[in-house]
Amino acid sequence: MDRLAFDIAHFLAGGLVLISFVLLYQDRLFALLNAYALQALTLAFAVAWQAHIQEAPHLYITAGITLVFKALIIPVALHRMVARLGVHREVETVVSLVPTMLGGIGLVALSMVVMLRVTHGADPLTREDLAFALSVVLLGMLMMVTRTNAVSQVVGFMSLENGLILAAAAAKGMPLVVEISVAFSVLIALIVIGIFLFRIRERFDSVDLQALDDFRGEHR
Amino acid sequence: MPVSAWLLGDAALLVLGFLGVALSRARGGSTLVYSAAFVITALLGAAALARLLGGGQAATVTLPFGLPWLGAHFRIDTISTFFLAVINFGAAAASFFAIGYGRHESEPGRVLPFFPVFLAAMNLVLVADDAFTFLLSWELMSLASWALVMAHSRDPANARAGFVYILMASLGTFALLLAFGLLAGADGHYAFDAIRAHPPTPVLAGLILALALFGAGSKAGLAPLHVWLPLAHPAAPSHVSALMSGVMTKVAVYGFLRLVFDLAGPADWWWGIPVLTAGAGTAVLGVLFALLQNDFKRVLAYSTIENIGVIFVALGLALAFKTNNFGAAAALAMTAALFHVLNHAIFKNLLFFGAGAVLTATGERNLGKLGGLLNRMPATGLFVLVGCAAISALPPLNGFASEWLAFQAILLSPSLPSWALKLLIPAAGALLALAAALAGACFVRAYGIGFLGRPRSDAAKNAVEVDRFSLVAMGFLSLLCLLAGIFPGIVIDALAPIVRGLVGVSMAPQSAVGWFAIAPIAESRSSYDGLLVFLFIALSAMLAAFIIHRTASNAVRVASPWDCGFPDAATNTQYSPESFAQPIRRVFSGFVFTTQESVDMPAPGDLRPARYDLRLRDRAWEIVYKPVVGGVQKLADVLNRLQFLTIQQYLSLVFAALVVLLLALAIWT
Numbered sequence: 001m002d003r004l005a006f007d008i009a010h011f012l013a014g015g016l017v018l019i020s021f022v023l024l025y026q027d028r029l030f031a032l033l034n035a036y037a038l039q040a041l042t043l044a045f046a047v048a049w050q051a052h053i054q055e056a057p058h059l060y061i062t063a064g065i066t067l068v069f070k071a072l073i074i075p076v077a078l079h080r081m082v083a084r085l086g087v088h089r090e091v092e093t094v095v096s097l098v099p100t101m102l103g104g105i106g107l108v109a110l111s112m113v114v115m116l117r118v119t120h121g122a123d124p125l126t127r128e129d130l131a132f133a134l135s136v137v138l139l140g141m142l143m144m145v146t147r148t149n150a151v152s153q154v155v156g157f158m159s160l161e162n163g164l165i166l167a168a169a170a171a172k173g174m175p176l177v178v179e180i181s182v183a184f185s186v187l188i189a190l191i192v193i194g195i196f197l198f199r200i201r202e203r204f205d206s207v208d209l210q211a212l213d214d215f216r217g218e219h220r
Numbered sequence: 221m222p223v224s225a226w227l228l229g230d231a232a233l234l235v236l237g238f239l240g241v242a243l244s245r246a247r248g249g250s251t252l253v254y255s256a257a258f259v260i261t262a263l264l265g266a267a268a269l270a271r272l273l274g275g276g277q278a279a280t281v282t283l284p285f286g287l288p289w290l291g292a293h294f295r296i297d298t299i300s301t302f303f304l305a306v307i308n309f310g311a312a313a314a315s316f317f318a319i320g321y322g323r324h325e326s327e328p329g330r331v332l333p334f335f336p337v338f339l340a341a342m343n344l345v346l347v348a349d350d351a352f353t354f355l356l357s358w359e360l361m362s363l364a365s366w367a368l369v370m371a372h373s374r375d376p377a378n379a380r381a382g383f384v385y386i387l388m389a390s391l392g393t394f395a396l397l398l399a400f401g402l403l404a405g406a407d408g409h410y411a412f413d414a415i416r417a418h419p420p421t422p423v424l425a426g427l428i429l430a431l432a433l434f435g436a437g438s439k440a441g442l443a444p445l446h447v448w449l450p451l452a453h454p455a456a457p458s459h460v461s462a463l464m465s466g467v468m469t470k471v472a473v474y475g476f477l478r479l480v481f482d483l484a485g486p487a488d489w490w491w492g493i494p495v496l497t498a499g500a501g502t503a504v505l506g507v508l509f510a511l512l513q514n515d516f517k518r519v520l521a522y523s524t525i526e527n528i529g530v531i532f533v534a535l536g537l538a539l540a541f542k543t544n545n546f547g548a549a550a551a552l553a554m555t556a557a558l559f560h561v562l563n564h565a566i567f568k569n570l571l572f573f574g575a576g577a578v579l580t581a582t583g584e585r586n587l588g589k590l591g592g593l594l595n596r597m598p599a600t601g602l603f604v605l606v607g608c609a610a611i612s613a614l615p616p617l618n619g620f621a622s623e624w625l626a627f628q629a630i631l632l633s634p635s636l637p638s639w640a641l642k643l644l645i646p647a648a649g650a651l652l653a654l655a656a657a658l659a660g661a662c663f664v665r666a667y668g669i670g671f672l673g674r675p676r677s678d679a680a681k682n683a684v685e686v687d688r689f690s691l692v693a694m695g696f697l698s699l700l701c702l703l704a705g706i707f708p709g710i711v712i713d714a715l716a717p718i719v720r721g722l723v724g725v726s727m728a729p730q731s732a733v734g735w736f737a738i739a740p741i742a743e744s745r746s747s748y749d750g751l752l753v754f755l756f757i758a759l760s761a762m763l764a765a766f767i768i769h770r771t772a773s774n775a776v777r778v779a780s781p782w783d784c785g786f787p788d789a790a791t792n793t794q795y796s797p798e799s800f801a802q803p804i805r806r807v808f809s810g811f812v813f814t815t816q817e818s819v820d821m822p823a824p825g826d827l828r829p830a831r832y833d834l835r836l837r838d839r840a841w842e843i844v845y846k847p848v849v850g851g852v853q854k855l856a857d858v859l860n861r862l863q864f865l866t867i868q869q870y871l872s873l874v875f876a877a878l879v880v881l882l883l884a885l886a887i888w889t
Contacts, residue, residue, distance in 0.1 A: 094868060110879070113886045141875045148868060213866040 005053045006125055012046035013132040016166060017108060020139035023159055024104055027091045029082050029151055033075050036155050040070035043162050047169045050129075059169055065183045066165060074158060074190055081194055082151055085201050092208060095146045107138040129170030136163030148209050150200060154193050161186050223281040223294045226304070226347050229264045233257065233340035240332035250322040253332050258315035261339060265308030271301050275717060280349060287352050293411050295349035298721045299482070302558065303346050303474045310467040310565045311339045313693050317573045318459040320689030324580050330371040331457055338364035338463065342471050351400035351410040355393065358475070362389035362439075365468060368460045369452045381451035388438050388448040395435035396475065399428045403483055412483060419485025429491055432479040433498060439472035441525040442532060443502040444840040449525060450509070454517035454585070458576025461517055465524040466568035470561050473531055480539070481722045489638060492540025499536050500648035503529025503655035508812055511662040511804055512836055514797045515585045516575045519666050520568065523611060526655055527564045531557050533648055534626045538723055540641050541629070547725035549632045552740050554719045555712055555727050556625035562711065563618040563704060567610040570697035574604035577690050578670065581683040587797040589677040590670040596683040601671045603694040608663040610701040613656050616754035618704035621711075621738070623656060624748055628740045658804070665800045674791045706750040709738045798834060805836075813839055 019039040026032040044067040051059030093100070115131035140160025144153050164182065200212065236256050243249030278297040286292035296304070318335075325331055341364050344357035366389065370382040402424050403415045420428060438445035453464050480487070506525030513519045534557035541550035577600045578593060579585055594601035610617035613624075630652070633645035675681040685691075704711055709730030716726035730738045737749035809815045813836060820831040865873070 107879070110882055110886060114882050117889050118885065138879070141871075141878070145868065145872045145875045209867050213868075 005049075009046065009049055009053065009125055010128055012042060012049055013129050013166060013170075015042045016046065016162065017132050017135045017139070020136050020143075020159060021101065021104055023155065024100055024139065024143055025097060027093075027097070029091060029149070030079065032091060032152060032155055033078050033082070036078075036158060037071050037075035039159060039162055040066060040075070043165060044071055046166060050169045053125075062165065062169060062183075069183055069187055070158065070162070074187075077190065077194070078151065078154065081197060085151075085197065091152050092148045093146055094148055100142065100146050104139050104142055107142060108135040111135045111138055126170050130167055133163045133167035133170060136160070136166060139163075150193075150197055150209055153209070154190070154197075157189070157193075158186065223279050223296050223347060225267065226264065226296065226343065227281070227283075227294060229260055230340040230343045230347075232260050233336040233343070236260070237333050237335070237337035237340070240334075240336060241329070244329035244332040250325065250328045250332055251319055253336065254315045254318040254322055257336050257339060258312050258319065261308045261315060262312040264343065265305055265312055268301050268305035268308060271296070272298070272305055272714060272717075276301070286350070286356070287410065290350060290352060290410055292353045293349035293413075294347045294353070295412070296347055298718045299474070299477060300346045302715070302718045303470060303561075304343065306470055306562055306565045307342050307346065307467050310470075310569050311342070311463060313569055313573075313697055314459045314463050314467075315339075316696075317462070317576070317690050317693035320687035320693075321457075321459055321573075321576050321580060323687075325457060327371065331368060331460070334364045334367040334371075335460065338368060338460070342468060345471050346474060349412045351404060351412075351415075354475075355397060355400065358396065359393050361468065361471065362386075362393065365452075365456075365460070365464055368456045368464075370455075371457060371460075372455070375455075377451075378455040381448070381455040384448045385452035388445065392435045392438035392445075395431045395438070396479075399431035399435060399479060402428050402431070403479075415483050422488060425484045425486075426488065426491075428484045429480055429487075429494070432476055432484070433494060436472045436476035436479065437498065437532075439475070440469045440528045440532075441472075441502070441506070442498050442528065443505045443525070444844045446502065446506070446525045447838060447840055447845065450513075450518050450521040453521040453524065454515060458517070458572055458579060461521070462569045462572035462576070465521060465572060466565045469524060469528055470565055473528070473535075473557075473561055476532075476535070477722065487539055487543045489540075489543045490640070491543060492536045492538075493640060493644060494536075495532055495539055496536030496644060496648045499529045499532030499534075500651040500655075501529070502526070503533060504651050504658070505529075505812065507655045507658040507662055508804070508808055509838065511658055511665065512801050512813075514587050516578065516587055516590075516666065516670060517572070517585050519587075519662065520571050520575060523571075523659065523662065524564075524568055526659060527560065527568070527611070529655065530623065530626065530652065531560050531564070533652055534560060534629065536648070537626070537629045537633075537645065540636065540645065541632070542723045544636055544638065544641070546632070546635070547723065548727070548741070549629060549635075550723040551719050551725045551727045552625060552632070553629035554723050555715050555740075556622055556629055558715050558718060559618075559622035559625060559708070559711060563610070563622050563701075566697050566700050566704065567607045567619060570603060570607040570694055570701065571611065573690060573694045573697070574600055574607060577686040577694070578683075580686050580690075582677075582679040584677065584679050587666065587669045590675070590680045591673045591677075591791065591794065592671070592675040592680060593683055594671040596675075596680075597685045599685060599691050600694065603691075603698045604671065605667060606698040606701055608667045610705065612660040612663045614660075615748075616702075616705045616750045616757060618701050618708070621705055621708035621748070621750060623652075625712075625738075625740055626652065628746060632741070661804065665797065669795065669797050669800065673794045676791050676794070676796075702754075706754050707736050708748070708750055709733065709736055712738060811839075813837060814842075 016039060019035060019042060022035045023032060023039065026035055044063045047059055047066060048063035051057065051063060095103075111134035112131045115134055116127055119127045119130060137160050140156050140163060143156030143159065147153055147156065161182070168182070203215075236253060240249075240253050243253050246252075276296075278295060280293065280295040283292045283294070322328065322331070338361065341357050341361035345354060345361055348354035348357050366382060366386050369385055370378065373379045373382060400410070403420060404410050405418060405420070407418075409415050409418055419425070433442065434445070438448075441449040453461050456464060480491070503526050506522050506527075506529055510519050510522035510526060513522060534553050537553035538550045538557060541547075541553055575585065577597065578590065581593075581597055581600075582590065584590055606617070610619040613619040627649065630645055630649035633642060633649075636642050636645070675683075712727060712730045716729070720726040727740060733739050733743065733747065735749055736751045737747050739745075739747040805815060815837075816833075816835040818833045820833070822828050822830060
């Protein structure tokens with residue numbers, strides 16, 4: 001049973017990392033949003049499984065919050081935003097896809113090495129989960145760095161936050177109130193970012209951040 | 221007497237500071253504040269003295285504030301008791317002086333609140349027993365004194381002084397912070413007890429010595445970190461100048477002692493070398509600049525730098541002897557250092573009070589506008605004369621006793637095993653001797669130009685004696701100068717437990733030597749009897765006066781028609797401060813300081829006056845500070861590009877930093 005529980009948790013956390021790569025590979029905004037919803041859904045399952053094997057009922061609440069907010073509300077909201085923005089729906093990249101994917105693989109290796117070394121002596125499930133969580137965080141950041149489109153940056157940020165939730169669920173004893181406040185802060189971040197998106201579009205007819213830099217006159 | 225009593229006294233001073241805000245507007249408020257400060261500090265000083273003579277044990281108390289897991293630790297041991305006595309008596313004298321002097325303050329609201337806080341902060345530094353409390357009190361001391369320096373900030377020179385001071389003070393505190401960080405180690409032992417239990421490794425200890433020299437040395441005025449001192453000390457009101465020069469520099473010496481002799485663990489043999497070098501250089505540099513200044517208070521500030529140099533030379537000697545297992549010699553050098561700490565606190569306070577009295581009477585600090593004050597202010601003149609003689613190390617006053625002890629310690633250096641020390645210590649001794657001689661010249665100049673001769677301005681001509689409080693404060697300190705000089709053996713015996721606490725052994729009790737003489741090593745080798753010297757000087761002076769008055773004064777004197785080359789009654793034909801210093805300025809110009817002289821002589825028939833311009837500049841500015849400032853500016857120019865990155869680049873920076881840190885973690889663990 002223990003072995004199976006570990007494998008399932010491992011599978012779900014590994015799935016999160018895999019979906020992060022899927023996110024990195026997308027070149028259409030709607031596909032990106034769908035992949036993001038899939039990642040949030042996987043996260044909800046992963047957290048629920050953690051709740052089950054740790055026998056920590058409050059983690060079910062976290063899983064529920066994740067499912068409702070991140071797998072449903074945020075993707076739907078972003079979908080509607082992108083539709084209403086009426087911008088062209090391609091993901092502009094700074095670095096092309098292949099080097100990005102290679103860099104992502106390097107980051108995953110890095111986080112594995114660091115986490116497995118640092119958490120020496122901890123419970124193997126926690127170690128694996130923390131390593132995967134760090135990978136997801138790093139991949140989210142990589143996405144924010146290599147994309148110029150504001151919507152894909154928002155998605156990168158949200159995916160980064162998914163990694164944090166995974167780490168929180170894996171590290172036993174994270175209080176519920178912290179997770180709830182994190183979830184709400186993400187929601188508020190979505191609202192703020194959404195407003196900004198519309199303001200940027202209004203002014204520049206694009207959500208490409210290069211337009212902002214050009215406007216500042218500091219693009220070098 | 222428990223530690224809590226001290227804390228109560230400090231709390232009372234802090235409260236007094238808050239009351240000072242309200243009282244500064246009231247009539248007689250300044251008298252009230254200074255009287256209260258006098259009573260509190262006098263009580264604290266008396267308690268410290270009683271503790272010192274009674275040989276009280278170390279006492280501790282921990283209060284539940286400060287860092288949450290640490291609390292605030294306070295402790296009084298023999299070292300802090302000695303410094304508490306010095307500082308509180310200095311502060312009491314300054315408060316008493318200020319009862320009279322403070323009435324002339326134009327903006328009491330900018331002085332009264334900070335004065336008691338400054339006193340309290342200095343006391344707190346001395347009783348602090350953990351790094352956090354120590355640094356907090358140290359910084360409070362810096363800030364309170366900065367506020368006092370800025371009391372008359374409308375003068376742009378004062379505003380600049382305050383700026384330079386706060387920069388250097390922050391830098392010094394930063395160095396101390398790093399030193400305590402190294403001492404605390406990775407586990408964060410911030411309480412001094414825990415630090416003593418975990419002495420640092422030799423390499424770290426050497427680093428701590430360097431940081432202590434930088435941090436405490438910049439507060440004390442070690443060259444080349446002294447540049448703020450001659451700007452800031454004279455800028456404050458005179459009683460505060462006295463406190464900063466005579467007392468706050470002693471807190472810095474205490475910080476150095478606490479760090480190097482107590483907390484940093486066993487010393488290496490080479491530790492004495494940097495301390496000696498810094499001290500000897502500082503002594504000569506300080507007194508050379510003192511000799512060239514025209515502002516009386518600035519002369520005193522530079523002379524403080526010289527005396528700090530003397531103290532650090534003695535401390536370096538103590539370190540050198542202690543690490544080479546010459547216990548008796550180390551005790552002698554340490555006694556000399558502590559004795560000089562006490563002496564400097566006495567006579568520097570006295571001289572600054574004198575400068576304050578002159579400032580009150582004439583409104584002038586420029587020596588070139590003074591002169592003839594001895595006739596108009598006989599009591600002040602006498603007291604300042606005592607202070608000048610003491611600081612020039614003339615027997616039978618106290619300055620001689622402590623410097624003589626330092627030289628006795630230097631004469632023991634040939635027995636040291638290390639050649640570096642064997643060669644360095646006599647060189648430091650030679651510099652110290654040069655400094656002592658130049659100090660004599662410096663105070664002959666200051667006193668001769670200021671108090672003798674004929675007045676060089678109307679302000680000096682119309683000077684009148686100052687109020688009684690000021691005179692009593694100065695008189696008391698003059699008396700202390702004399703007593704400590706005549707009976708040095710008593711002081712040395714009182715210092716014995718502190719010296720034992722610092723270097724492990726103390727000097728042999730001097731009370732065994734007859735006639736109040738002192739014999740630092742053995743009576744056959746050298747001894748000095750202040751009382752006999754005093755009696756001889758007094759008797760011979762009285763005899764000379766008697767003979768002169770008996771034989772000369774009664775005779776009718778007829779003035780000669782040729783006035784000894786002094787036919788013109790104009791006062792500016794007298795020696796001016798610039799002309800008196802000129803030979804020494806010419807000798808040392810070029811490598812110690814840079815001078816520019818330009819003479820503008822009008823053509824014959826032209827009616828405008830001739831003009832002589834002299835510019836004097838401390839080379840420390842060019843050698844040390846200019847490159848630093850240039851480097852910072854260059855760095856700022858380079859880093860300025862960071863202000864103009866795109867959002868993408870900012871994100872990449874954060875990301876790259878994270879990845880690099882993770883990589884470091886992956887490689888190093």
